[in-house]
Amino acid sequence: MTVNRTQELIRSLQDVMELSPRGEVTLRRREALQGEAVDRLAERAVFGDDEEKTAARWLIHELARQTGLHPASIQGLYEAMGRGEAGGFTTPALNLRGLVYDSARAAVRAMRRLEAGPVVFELARSEMGYTFQTPDEYAVLILAAALREGMSGPLFIQGDHFQFNAAKYHAGGETRETEVRALRDLVRDAVQAGFLNIDIDASTLVVLERPGLKEQQRDNFEMQAEFTALVRNHQPQGVVVSVGGEIGEVGKKNSTPGEFRAFMDGFKESFAARGNGAPGISKVSIQTGTSHGGVPLPDGSVAEVKLDFDCLRSISEIARREYGLAGAVQHGASTLPGNAFGQFPKHGAAEVHLATEFQNILIDHPRFPAPLRQAMYAWLADKCASERKTGMTDEQFYYKTRKKAWGPFKKETWDLPAAVRDELRATLQEKFDFLFRQLQVGGGAATVARHVSPVGVRRTAPPGLSKG
Numbered sequence: 001m002t003v004n005r006t007q008e009l010i011r012s013l014q015d016v017m018e019l020s021p022r023g024e025v026t027l028r029r030r031e032a033l034q035g036e037a038v039d040r041l042a043e044r045a046v047f048g049d050d051e052e053k054t055a056a057r058w059l060i061h062e063l064a065r066q067t068g069l070h071p072a073s074i075q076g077l078y079e080a081m082g083r084g085e086a087g088g089f090t091t092p093a094l095n096l097r098g099l100v101y102d103s104a105r106a107a108v109r110a111m112r113r114l115e116a117g118p119v120v121f122e123l124a125r126s127e128m129g130y131t132f133q134t135p136d137e138y139a140v141l142i143l144a145a146a147l148r149e150g151m152s153g154p155l156f157i158q159g160d161h162f163q164f165n166a167a168k169y170h171a172g173g174e175t176r177e178t179e180v181r182a183l184r185d186l187v188r189d190a191v192q193a194g195f196l197n198i199d200i201d202a203s204t205l206v207v208l209e210r211p212g213l214k215e216q217q218r219d220n221f222e223m224q225a226e227f228t229a230l231v232r233n234h235q236p237q238g239v240v241v242s243v244g245g246e247i248g249e250v251g252k253k254n255s256t257p258g259e260f261r262a263f264m265d266g267f268k269e270s271f272a273a274r275g276n277g278a279p280g281i282s283k284v285s286i287q288t289g290t291s292h293g294g295v296p297l298p299d300g301s302v303a304e305v306k307l308d309f310d311c312l313r314s315i316s317e318i319a320r321r322e323y324g325l326a327g328a329v330q331h332g333a334s335t336l337p338g339n340a341f342g343q344f345p346k347h348g349a350a351e352v353h354l355a356t357e358f359q360n361i362l363i364d365h366p367r368f369p370a371p372l373r374q375a376m377y378a379w380l381a382d383k384c385a386s387e388r389k390t391g392m393t394d395e396q397f398y399y400k401t402r403k404k405a406w407g408p409f410k411k412e413t414w415d416l417p418a419a420v421r422d423e424l425r426a427t428l429q430e431k432f433d434f435l436f437r438q439l440q441v442g443g444g445a446a447t448v449a450r451h452v453s454p455v456g457v458r459r460t461a462p463p464g465l466s467k468g
Contacts, residue, residue, distance in 0.1 A: 009040075009041075009044060009052060009055060009056065012037065012040055013037050013040075013041070013059070014028075015028065015029065015032050015037065016028055016029065016032040016033060016037045016063070017059075017063065019465070022461075023461030023462075023465045024461075025059065025062045025063065025066065027063065027066045027067065030067060031150075033063060033067065033147050033148065033150070034148060034149070034150050038060075038063075038144055038147050038148045039148070041056050041059055041060055041144060042056075042060070042101050042140075042141060042144040042145075042148075043414070044056040045057045045060060045137070045140050045141070045144065046137060046141070046410070046414070047411060047414070051462075054462045055462060055465050056140075057136065057137075057140045058459055058461060058462050058465065059465075060140050060143050060144050060147065061140070061143065061194075061459050062458075062459065062461075063147060064143045064146070064147055064155075065456050065457075065458060067147065067152055068152040068153065069143065069146055069147060069151060069152050069153065069155060070153075070154060070155065070454035070455065070456050070457075071139065071143070071154075071155055071156075071157050071194030071195075071196050071454070071457075072154030072155060072156055072196055072452055072454035072455075073156075073196040073197060073235075073239055073240055073241050073242045073452075074091070074118055074120065074156050074197055074242045074282075074452065075240045075241065075242040075279070075282055076240075076451040076452045076453065077118060077326075077447070077448060077451040077452050078242055078282040078283060078325070078326035078350065079279075079282065079324070079326075079451075080450075080451045081320070081326040081327065081350060082282070082319075082320055082323075082324035082325050082326055083324065084320065085451075086447055086450075086451060087348075088345060088440055089118075089345050089439060089440040089441045089444055089447075090330075090344040090345045090349045090350065090351060090352050090439045090440065090441075091118045091119070091120055091350065091351040091352070091439070091441065092119055092120065092351075092352060092354055092435055092436065092439050092441065093120040093121075093122045093158060093160065093351055093352065093353045093354065094107055094119065094120065094121050094122065094354055094355075094358070094432075095122055095123060095124060095127060095160060095353065095354065095355035095358075096121065096123070096138075096142075096355075096358065097127055097131050097355065097358070097359050097403055097406045098131065098359055098362060098363075098406035098410075098413055099362055099413050099414070099416075099421070099424065100131075100133070100138065100141045100142075100145075101141045101144060101145050101414075102145075102421050102424060102425050102428075103358060103362075103425075103428055104121060104141060104142050104145030104146070105145040105148055105149055105425055106424075106425040106426075106428035106429040106432060107119065107121070107145075107428070107429075107432045108145055108146050108148075108149040108151050109149050109425075109429050110429050110432035110433045110436055111151070111432075111436070111445075112149060112150065112151060113433070114433065114436050114437070114441075114442040114443065115442070115443050115444075115445045115446070116436045116441045116442050116443070116444055116445060117441060117444040117445040117446075117447065117448035117449075118156060118441060118444060118447075118448050118452075119156065119436070119441060120156040120157075120158045120197065120351070121138075121142045121155070121156065121157050121158065122157070122158035122159065122160040122197075122199075122353070123135070123138045123158075123159070123160060124159075124160040124161040124162075124163070125159070125160075125161055125162050125163055125183075125186060126161065126163070127160075127355075127403075129407075130403060130404040130406065130407050131403075131406045131407045131410070132406075132407030132408075132410055133407075134189070134193070135159065135186075135189050135190040135192075135193035135194075135195055136189070136192075136193040138157070138193075139157050139193045139194040139195060140193075142155065142157055143155065143194070153445070153448075153449065153454070154448060154452045154454040155454075156196075156197055157193075157194055157195050157196065157197065158195060158197035158198065158199065158242075159186075159187075159190045159195045159197070159198040159199060160199050160353060161199060161201045161246075162183060162186060162187065162190075162198060162199060162200050162201060162227075163201035163202075163204060164179065164180075164183065164201070164202050164204050164205055164223065165179050165204070166204040166205055169204075169205055169219070170205070180223075183227070184227075184230060187227065187230055187231055187234060188234050191231065191234045191235060191236075191241065192234070194457075196235070196236075196239055196241050196242070197241065197242040197243075197244075198231050198241055198242070198243050198244070199243075199244035199245075199246070199285065199329075200223070200224055200227045200228065200231075200243065200244065200245060200246075201245075201246045201285070202219065202220045202221075202223040202224050202227075202245075202246070203220055203246040203247055203248060203285075205219035205220050205223060206219070206220050206247070207219070208253075213258050213259055213261075213262035214262045214265070214266055216259075216262070217247065217259065217262045217263045217266055218266060220245075220246075220247065220263060221245075221263050221264075221266035221267040221270055222266070222270050224245045224263075224267050224270075224271075224281070225267055225270035225271040225273075225274055225275070226270075226274065227243075228243045228245075228271060228274075228275065228280060228281060229271065229274040229275050229278070231243050232275065232278045236455065236457050237455075238455040239455050239457075240278075240279055242282045242283075243280070243281045243282060244281060244282065244283045244284065244285060244329060244351075245263065245267065245281045245283075245284045245285070246284065246285035246286075246329075247259050247260055247263045247284055247285070247286055247287075248285070248286045248287025248288075253287065254286075254287050254288055254289055254308055254311055255286035255287050255288065255311060255315060256311075257314055257315055257318055260284065260286065260315050260318060260319070260328075261318070261322075263284070264284070264319075264322075264323050267280065267281065268280065268323075281325070282325060282326055283319070283325055283326045283327060283328070283329050283350050283351060284315075284319060284325065284328060284329065285328070285329040285330075285331055285353075286311070286312070286315055286328045286329065286330075287331075288307050288308040288309070288311045288312050288330060289306055289307045289308050307330075307333075307336065307340065309343050309347045310347075312328055312330060312344075312347045312348070312349050313347040313348050315328045316328040316347065316348035316349060316350065317348060319350075320348075325350070326350035326351070327348050327349060327350030327351075328348075328349060328350060329349070329350055329351040329352070329353065330344060330349050330351070330352045330353065331352075331353045332353070333352050333353065333354060334353075334354035334355055334356050334357035334358065335356050335357050335360075338434065338438070341434075341435060341438035341439060342438045342439075344438075344439060345439060345440040352439065354435065356403075357431070358428065358431070359402070359403060359406070361424075361427055361428055361431060362424055362428075363376075363402060365423070365424055365427060367420045367423045367424065368416075368420070368424070369416070369420070372409070372412055372413070372416075375409070375412075376402065376405035376408075376409050377398050377402070377405075379405055379408055379409070380397075380398060380401045380402060380404065380405055381397075383404075383408075384401045384404060387400070387401055
């Protein structure tokens with residue numbers, strides 16, 4: 001970006017802030033952030049050239065800091081849940097794959113209307129690849145959306161399924177080290193971006209053929225201990241990042257209390273030798289019968305899921321009573337029938353991860369342009385043909401693969417007409433409103449405020465960001 005482009009970006013924000021020659025921001029009018037100025041910043045933070053992205057992202061972080069909006073760790077609240085001092089709700093963790101800025105605006109609007117909390121915004125390692133989003137970009141868009149909707153206070157941004165590739169790990173040697181190194185780099189980048197909640201997923205490393213539950217879980221709990229210590233080494237001063245583990249790979253066999261105890265006992269032993277007395281993990285994800293995205297039937301509908309709520313309840317109770325954790329976490333739940341969501345707080349689930357239904361709402365919305373949907377499907381038919389299994393109908397194929405079109409069509413979806421984006425946000429807000437009520441987080445903002453004290457982290461202004 002040329003210096004003129006930088007100055008153009010700054011001039012476009014003169015009704016919002018003043019920037020000193022030293023790169024210090026002074027906010028002029030808080031209410032101006034709820035206008036198009038933040039829209040422009042968010043767009044440049046994603047689609048500008050490298051220098052412009054850097055400037056726009058720094059400005060978003062700085063404006064958020066000055067308005068009391070901070071990326072935060074949910075650790076304090078989850079510790080309170082483990083002590084029995086908070087509870088009766090299940091934290092919704094929202095994976096936003098496409099139209100992230102608009103989707104997050106809809107979620108924040110529902111949060112503010114219901115005074116809801118806690119709510120987590122998250123992105124998985126795999127989603128970063130096919131949605132073309134780095135941790136830094138995702139965190140900035142969530143912050144920008146919260147700014148646009150007038151939110152202040154803690155904002156929970158989470159790394160979901162920071163998952164090990166089992167084949168690469170078990171190959172050993174340099175192949176394993178390359179995989180472990182990639183995850184180490186991801187943890188570092190995510191924490192620096194403002195992901196102050198990280199879910200390490202080494203459940204893929206479980207070897208059920210080994211004798212005894214502890215040996216089956218060994219690679220899982222040892223990597224969990226190593227990476228929890230790594231997170232502690234990277235977390236900002238004054239912050240304890242909330243770290244989650246996982247014992248049941250989603251879509252595989254259901255978890256058992258014995259597996260949970262074997263993992264936790266092994267983790268505690270292994271982490272004691274690495275953690276220097278630091279806090280361990282705050283929650284553990286388990287498998288209770290779901291799969292990511294659900295199972296599509298030939299007509300494109302999703303098969304009914306038989307979720308084992310008794311499993312969820314029993315392991316959550318053990319987690320709190322014996323280990324002081326917030327409870328068990330449920331993955332792959334967004335496509336469950338509506339009447340299932342009220343069961344999560346009743347059965348003590350600490351957190352539930354939701355993703356696919358949000359993308360379904362967007363792509364299947366009557367206002368989503370049919371030509372754009374057809375172009376996305378044509379791209380999938382060409383680029384993802386190898387994923388089409390024998391006997392799979394078109395409906396099944398596109399349902400299973402369309403998440404991978406968000407990255408290649410990120411600009412086209414961002415540039416949808418304003419009226420269309422307004423309607424998409426409105427429909428999503430209705431969904432978020434329903435979920436927040438069912439999960440009993442409506443009115444929970446006060447509970448969050450009692451247990452979470454966000455730490456403002458000021459970023460250094462990038463070189464060249466000045467009035468000139």
